[in-house]
Amino acid sequence: MSNTSWNHTTTSDEVATTLSSHIRGKTILVTGISPDGLGLDFCRAIAPHSPALLILAARNPEKISASQTYLANLFPSLPLKPLVVDLSSLSSVRSAAAEINDSVEKVDVLVNNAAMHAHTLSRSVDGIEMSFATNHLGHFLLTNLLLNGAMKNGGRVVNVTSNSFRRGGIVWDDPNFLNTPFGEGWEAYSQSKTSNVLFSAALAEKFGSKGVYSYSLHPGLINTAMAKKMDMDDFAVRFNVNLQWKSFAQGTATHVVAAFDPAIEPQNGQFLADCQVKPVTGDEAAWATGKENWERLWKLSEDFVKEEFP
Secondary structure, three states, X not given: OOOOOXXXXXXXXXXXXXXXXXXXXXXXXXXXXXXXXXXXXXXHHHHHHOOOEEEEEXXXXXXXXXXXXXXXXXXXXXOEEEEEOOOOOHHHHHHHXXXXXXXXXXXXXXXXXXXXXXXXXXXXXXXXXXXXXXXXXXXHHHHHHHHOOOOOOOEEEEEEOOHHHHHOOOXXXXXXXXXXXXXXXXXXXXXXXXXXXXXXXXHHHHHHHHOEEEEEEEOOEEOOHHXXXXXXXXXXXXXXXXXXXXXXXXXXXXXXXXXXXXXXXHHOOOEEEOOEEOOOOOOOHHHHOOHHHHHHHXXXXXXXXXXXXX
């Protein structure tokens, strides 16, 4: 169990200060780096605590450069490494993983933070529905390739999901939306977010004995660039939820817990929100938990990326 005083108002700065000794000397790779995103704020919060290296990964080199400049201005001695990777492209992911495995001795923490919501049906260069390709399959492939390389001796894998996983599971009979009506993409987005939860459970079960700890997390509702593109009022009505906004630092607090807190190691593979492990219960437990579900997703993911992993 994490620090019981931490909750939805706790900031990443508070958590990082408490966990400073667990950040020091670590090499951390974060996907989805953007000047207006959660990944960069996570980096900002942990930067004062002497990580060995922060690897800033994103599709857009200009966003990486702007993020590097921001961090370098705040922390001039902070070691930074840019990594260009398009998570919707399997070849790009393979190239990025090879670059890290060849140039970095060890990655201690991988934060699979990147995400997008395709509002209209579009497909990746590999012919895969874009939300599933970017939010899950790219991270599935990147993680497994690093586990065979820079993370072969273990480490933490953090998969940033959202509460949208509670709105629906994987469309097992048509995950690529070849025949299923797409609408505004909520079913596809929920599928990708459920995959994040199941992927974390799978990693814990398959690699826990090798020193791998993996967690999924819901950061909360933050006014990121992605949120600005979504009609959140429509979302609230559609899914009957109350909109409770958080600051960036409140949102990334759970990132820091999932990435570094040793107290949650006994709950390997679990889901976190508001800085605490939160068991998945209710109707969503039927599709977002269980060995049958994560094993099925693992096989489906291998089929999509055309590669098998142990």
